[in-house]
Amino acid sequence: MTSAETPTQTTADTRAQTTAEDPRQTMFLAADLAGRVLDAVPDGAHPDPTPCTEWTVDDLRGHLVAVTARVAHIARGGYPFDLPTLLEEEPAGGFAAAYAAGVAGVRAAWADDAVLTATVHHPAGDMPGAAGATVYAQEFATHAVDLAVATGRTDLLDEGFLARVLEIARRVVPAQREGFPFAPPVAVPDDAPAHVQLSGWLGRVPA
Template sequence: MTDPRDQMHRAADLAGVLVAAVPADALDRPTPCTEWDVRALLGHLVAVTARVAHIARGGSPSDLPTVLDAEPQGGFAAAYAAGVAGVRQAWADPAVLGATVHHPAGDMPGAAGATIYAQEFATHAVDLAVALDRTDLLDEEFLEQVLQIAVRFVPAERPGFPFGPPVPVAGDAPAHVRLSAWLGRSLPGRSLPAPAVEG
């Protein structure tokens, strides 16, 4: 099996490409993650890197914020890059994969936590790419892999999951569109009409 840390790091790096591509005048743009604009999403991504490293060391995610209150000194891109470096360091020992980590969804093996965070980093990379109109920066082949994991881990019926129901999209849509749709995000111009109800 593929080491889930590899996918988590690859997803974090992909998100980093988008974080670095955010122009200063785009911070107030909306994102497919409807509760956050670009500024808040950047603050969340930086916060997530700290939380991912923290749980690998035995900490609780509730010890740290889910989103930063303000832009960090030096900017979001530098803070995110430093955070990703911290994630790599914290997860370097393969023993963490079999250890119990405290994830926001509950206690689980580190391997499961890494898998979930790979999905989170990848999904937020897509959120930023759509908000910036820079989907050309996405790795569709990698996102196809993440989608297959998401389909296995996130059921279509999802009470208790932090996602809306799947959004119908064309089966031949790009992987980033289908990943977003599976996780309940409706991308502009990509969603299909809901099926007609007969009777």
């Protein structure tokens, strides 16, 4: 599985990782970025492949909606596997509307500062909420890139923000991938756009 949400053998350092700023804000920005890309996907079935090789465009849209529910759920003390990782069909009203509602739910669930130091049940294991938000920031941003590449809308990506996410990914996901749900890093030019470097670091074939 190539999703950052798949259970992994994380280290103590990874679980304690936070960004210099409030990691919830990074997570919200990443979720908003994914929303902008998702909004741009035309209506209708989209069986096209994505850099997240096990999933089509429709699968990835369904996963993003499902992730919003999980992110809100763990902030309230729930377990991620209480909820599906992938929607079986397009929700009533469409993926974009369901995702927007899900992101609103994430913001509400993570509003209390206490969640940053509380233990949350992430698919990778129990960790402080601050670390969980950091990992989910990478999750949302990575899939925003996957969806943008698959649909030809990389113009919607914020390369400056993704450069920050790349720094997170390089800390959270080691080059040696045993126990992690990513292929080995793919070499890309040092001057490649941030979204290409992020894709390469996480084992996607950059495009």
